[in-house]
Amino acid sequence: MENMFVNPSGECDSKSAADSERTLYPYVTGTSVVAVKYKDGILMASDTGGSYGSTLRYKSVERMKAIGKHSVLGASGEISDFQEILRYLDELILYDNMWDDGNSLGPKEVHNYLNRVMYNRRNKFNPLWNSLVLGGMKNGQKYLGMVSMIGVHFEDNHVATGFGNHLARPILRDEWHEDMSFEEAVKLLEKCMLVLLYRDRSAINKIQIAQVTEAGFKIFQPYALKTFWGFSAFENPSKGAVGTW
Amino acid sequence: MLRNQYDTDVMTWSPMGRLFQVEYAMDAVKQGGAAFGLRSRSHVVLASVDRAVSGLSFHQRKIFKIDDRTGVAMAGLAADGRVVLQYLASECINYSFVYESPIPVSRLVARLADKAQACTMLSLKRPYGVGCLVAGTDESGVHLYYNCPSGDYFECQAFAIGSHSQAAKVCLEREFETFNDRPREELIQRALLAITETLRWQGKEFDSSSCTVAILGENEAFHVISRSVIEQLVDSSKAT
Numbered sequence: 330m331e332n333m334f335v336n337p338s339g340e341c342d343s344k345s346a347a348d349s350e351r352t353l354y355p356y357v358t359g360t361s362v363v364a365v366k367y368k369d370g371i372l373m374a375s376d377t378g379g380s381y382g383s384t385l386r387y388k389s390v391e392r393m394k395a396i397g398k399h400s401v402l403g404a405s406g407e408i409s410d411f412q413e414i415l416r417y418l419d420e421l422i423l424y425d426n427m428w429d430d431g432n433s434l435g436p437k438e439v440h441n442y443l444n445r446v447m448y449n450r451r452n453k454f455n456p457l458w459n460s461l462v463l464g465g466m467k468n469g470q471k472y473l474g475m476v477s478m479i480g481v482h483f484e485d486n487h488v489a490t491g492f493g494n495h496l497a498r499p500i501l502r503d504e505w506h507e508d509m510s511f512e513e514a515v516k517l518l519e520k521c522m523l524v525l526l527y528r529d530r531s532a533i534n535k536i537q538i539a540q541v542t543e544a545g546f547k548i549f550q551p552y553a554l555k556t557f558w559g560f561s562a563f564e565n566p567s568k569g570a571v572g573t574w
Numbered sequence: 575m576l577r578n579q580y581d582t583d584v585m586t587w588s589p590m591g592r593l594f595q596v597e598y599a600m601d602a603v604k605q606g607g608a609a610f611g612l613r614s615r616s617h618v619v620l621a622s623v624d625r626a627v628s629g630l631s632f633h634q635r636k637i638f639k640i641d642d643r644t645g646v647a648m649a650g651l652a653a654d655g656r657v658v659l660q661y662l663a664s665e666c667i668n669y670s671f672v673y674e675s676p677i678p679v680s681r682l683v684a685r686l687a688d689k690a691q692a693c694t695m696l697s698l699k700r701p702y703g704v705g706c707l708v709a710g711t712d713e714s715g716v717h718l719y720y721n722c723p724s725g726d727y728f729e730c731q732a733f734a735i736g737s738h739s740q741a742a743k744v745c746l747e748r749e750f751e752t753f754n755d756r757p758r759e760e761l762i763q764r765a766l767l768a769i770t771e772t773l774r775w776q777g778k779e780f781d782s783s784s785c786t787v788a789i790l791g792e793n794e795a796f797h798v799i800s801r802s803v804i805e806q807l808v809d810s811s812k813a814t
Contacts, residue, residue: 430680431714438673445672468713 355407355458357381359392360531361493362403362462363521365505366471366486367514370542371464373403374518376526377551378533385533393539395546397422400436400465401539402443405490406478407458414457417446436465436472440482448480460490466541489521492529497521511540523554585697595701596694599723602703606649608736609636610768611707612746613718614761615754617791618709620647621765623736623772624784637786637798641666643676644710645788645796649736650723651703658704662686679710683719683727691725705735709790716792734768741775742768762787762799763811780808 357379364373379387392411393403396418404411421442425434434442440463450456456478464473474484487501500521509517515538526532534556539548567573580586581594588594609622624633636655637647640662648655665685669677686706693699706721720735721727732750734742746768753761765787770780782804790796 428681428684430678432678432681432712434673435675438675441674442672 351455352407352410352458355410357387357408358458358531359390359405359408359411360529361489361491361497361525362392362405362460363489363493363497363501363518363525364403364462364464364473364487365501365509365514365518366464366473367509367511369511370466370471370540371401371473372511372514372518373401373462373464373539373541374522374536375403375405376522376533376536378531378535379408380531383530385531388533388535389551391537391548393537393548395539395541395548396439396463396465397425397434398545399433399467399541400439400463400472401541401546402439403462403464403490403539404459405493406460410457410459414443414446414459414461418443433467435467435470436463436474437467439463439465440472440474440476440484444476444480444482447476447478447482451479462488462490464541466543469543492525492532493521496524496528500524519554523556526554526556583697584694584700593694593724596724599701599703600705603650603705603723603735604737606651606704606736607634607636608734608739608742608769608772609647609649609705609707610732610734610739610742610746610765611647611709611718611720611730612732612750612753612761612765612768613709613716613730614756614758616716617758617761617789617794618711618716618718619761619765619787619789620645620707620709621769621787622647622649622785623738623769624786626784633784635786637788639788639796639798640708640710641670641676642795643712643790644679644682644708645790646709647707647788648704650705654702654704655706658686658702658706661689662706662708676712678712678714679708679717679719680729682710683708683721686721687725687727690721690723693723694725707733707735709788709796711790711792716790734772738772738775741771745771758789758791759807762789762807766804766808766811782808 362375373393375392377389378385379390393401396402443461458478461476475488476482487505489497504517522536526534534553535551537551578594580588584595607623607625612619620637622636626633638659639645666677690702693701701723708719710717718730719727720730720733731753732746769785773780782801788798
């Protein structure tokens with residue numbers, strides 16, 4: 330029965346060349362992205378790591394990029410698919426700019442465009458293996474949304490991808506509030522990123538923060554979080570089990 | 575007998591640099607029933623004088639809603655008008671579907687103009703015989719555009735197209751500079767005045783069954799104003 334199945338072009342046949350062009354699993358992946366709305370706009374944080382399976386192979390991957398004048402896109406998942414998405418958005422923004430008519434695509438429009446792209450790829454069984462976070466600010470309106478690789482999308486005051494959903498969002502649900510200052514929001518994001526650093530195997534200690542306000546996009550230089558490993562329980566690890574290492 | 579040597583098809587230029595087929599298409603608009611558009615800072619009013627094919631038939635609609643934020647009044651070949659309307663509605667809804675956001679009016683009319691222009695340089699097509707007054711609202715405010723069969727389009731404060739619209743043009747030209755600040759009701763009154771002038775030119779009285787007025791505002795969805803409201807407005811303006 331495996332010999333007869335429908336390939337992505339909709340034709341019924343046995344193994345064809347087209348199969349090798351479908352995404353089956355990711356190769357080089359980025360881990361969580363966390364983002365929050367704050368008083369002046371959106372703040373987004375991610376680490377700069379690209380894992381090759383369980384190897385932390387690439388340590389300077391920028392996983393957040395500005396889109397047009399009003400938005401920032403952060404991605405986790407397959408890095409090459411993220412780069413492909415950036416190419417699509419580049420073209421989209423280019424055509425938008427070419428109209429030169431005073432109108433511009435805002436974060437809402439970009440978010441929905443991405444949703445269309447992700448969902449259509451999912452329907453063809455050839456997904457872009459990413460979880461995307463789209464944040465932005467236009468005409469005083471803040472916008473923060475997420476699109477998953479199967480086209481699930483929503484807007485919220487704070488979003489996270491991957492492990493961030495499980496580790497960061499509970500913190501955000503408790504501690505996020507409307508109109509946080511820049512410092513408060515950065516501290517909150519750092520708290521989330523620290524938990525992720527401790528607990529997510531694919532996280533590295535080199536994080537970046539991106540900011541979108543009415544004035545535009547800004548990405549800060551990567552920096553390391555301060556970690557603490559001096560717990561007494563770590564002091565003599567062989568205490569309870571002699572001979573262990 | 576050909577009116578001109580160079581008017582056989584749209585692919586032929588005249589020595590004076592004219593495309594006669596395109597110009598004839600614009601004449602088709604001039605022969606159609608009159609249509610008007612007026613814009614203030616917050617509203618656009620579209621109005622039309624409707625014709626009936628015979629005494630037995632209803633007056634033909636010329637004003638159509640494209641979506642809540644856009645509407646169009648057309649003059650010329652009604653059949654071409656239907657096709658154009660379908661195209662406009664389709665563009666609006668496709669944009670909304672992809673971007674979850676209404677299409678900027680300037681881009682909608684530019685797309686229509688591109689489509690019209692294509693018909694001026696393909697041997698297998700003829701230009702559309704319908705002129706469109708497109709009213710729309712988007713992020714940057716309310717807009718009124720006029721789309722020509724030639725593929726030209728321009729934004730206007732007020733405009734009048736169709737047969738006997740010259741009289742209306744005169745009265746609009748006199749007052750258009752004040753339109754931006756006019757309240758909603760006064761804008762409708764001005765549109766009714768344009769209709770009345772046009773009908774008077776033809777020796778006819780104002781008749782609410784043979785005209786249509788529609789309005790669109792920043793916070794008001796495009797809709798046709800009902801006959802009873804029109805009649806009330808006409809009566810109240812006669813009283814003053």
